[in-house]
Amino acid sequence: MSFEENDQFSKFTNDNCVHVFPSLCAQDSFTMRSSLQAVALWGRKAPPHSITAIMITDDQQMIVTGSQEGQLCLWNLSSELKISAKELLFGHSASVTCLARARDFSKQPFIVSAAENGEMCVWNVTNGQCVEKATLPYRHTAICYYHCSFRMIGEGWLLCCGEYQDVLIIDAKSLVIIHTFISSQSPDWINCMCIVHSMRIQEDSLLVVSVAGELKVWDLSSSINSIQEKQDVYEKESKFLNSLNCRTIRFCTYTERLLLVVFSKCWKVL
Numbered sequence: 001m002s003f004e005e006n007d008q009f010s011k012f013t014n015d016n017c018v019h020v021f022p023s024l025c026a027q028d029s030f031t032m033r034s035s036l037q038a039v040a041l042w043g044r045k046a047p048p049h050s051i052t053a054i055m056i057t058d059d060q061q062m063i064v065t066g067s068q069e070g071q072l073c074l075w076n077l078s079s080e081l082k083i084s085a086k087e088l089l090f091g092h093s094a095s096v097t098c099l100a101r102a103r104d105f106s107k108q109p110f111i112v113s114a115a116e117n118g119e120m121c122v123w124n125v126t127n128g129q130c131v132e133k134a135t136l137p138y139r140h141t142a143i144c145y146y147h148c149s150f151r152m153i154g155e156g157w158l159l160c161c162g163e164y165q166d167v168l169i170i171d172a173k174s175l176v177i178i179h180t181f182i183s184s185q186s187p188d189w190i191n192c193m194c195i196v197h198s199m200r201i202q203e204d205s206l207l208v209v210s211v212a213g214e215l216k217v218w219d220l221s222s223s224i225n226s227i228q229e230k231q232d233v234y235e236k237e238s239k240f241l242n243s244l245n246c247r248t249i250r251f252c253t254y255t256e257r258l259l260l261v262v263f264s265k266c267w268k269v270l
Helices: 221-228
Strands: 002-005 009-013 018-022 024-026 032-034 051-056 062-067 071-077 083-090 096-101 110-115 119-124 129-135 140-146 157-162 164-171 177-182 190-198 203-210 214-219 237-240 246-251 259-263 267-269
Touching: 051 096, 062 096, 110 140, 110 157, 140 190, 140 203, 157 190, 164 190, 190 246, 203 221, 203 246, 214 221
Parallel strands: 096 140
Antiparallel strands: 002 009, 009 018, 024 032, 051 062, 062 071, 071 083, 096 110, 110 119, 119 129, 140 157, 157 164, 164 177, 190 203, 203 214, 214 237, 246 259, 259 267
């Protein structure tokens, strides 16, 4: 056990933990100022981190994991594919359900996390700061970030799906619900989704698969004005895939024709 002091802080250490206390500097007999420092405290073992969600940043240099305990962990990923823990972020009081980027990552390295109890947090992964937080009465299971620079103002949208009907549109900066994509027929919970950017027709679309196995397509870029004016936006087309438990969907950007749909027991190319 030891006790150390310097001009900035006092530190008390023992075999299990480190406590950092801010030093107090008297300015006069009536006022005092403190020098605050961030510190992580735990014993011989780090806090448990049972991973429930995972993503890799656009620059391929960091992995982000969400946990059953509610924390996020930032992991550095080297060019040799070696992984090392960087930071543990505490911001949720329930299990993390999904992660996604929340900005153009090359300009603002922000991600968004959602939890079982409806909490949503936007994080700056460079310094670990939570820049926005909100609690909504929805449990999200997937989030896609969307921004069309020449048609939209603001920081973009978070397209969210989960244990509720259809797709919520949430402002990426304020985390306020803007609008909803509505199904004209058979509204249902959505299992997974992806955004399609077509260079051929210069349009963006949202593809989703419902829990009943129905593929639905909404226009994105051509619906921006309708969404901003709070007009109803319905799907452009839909089709039943005759399979259940869709896990993910991915669009082929090279052919702009093929769609890979992965189910729990099979996969299909459409």
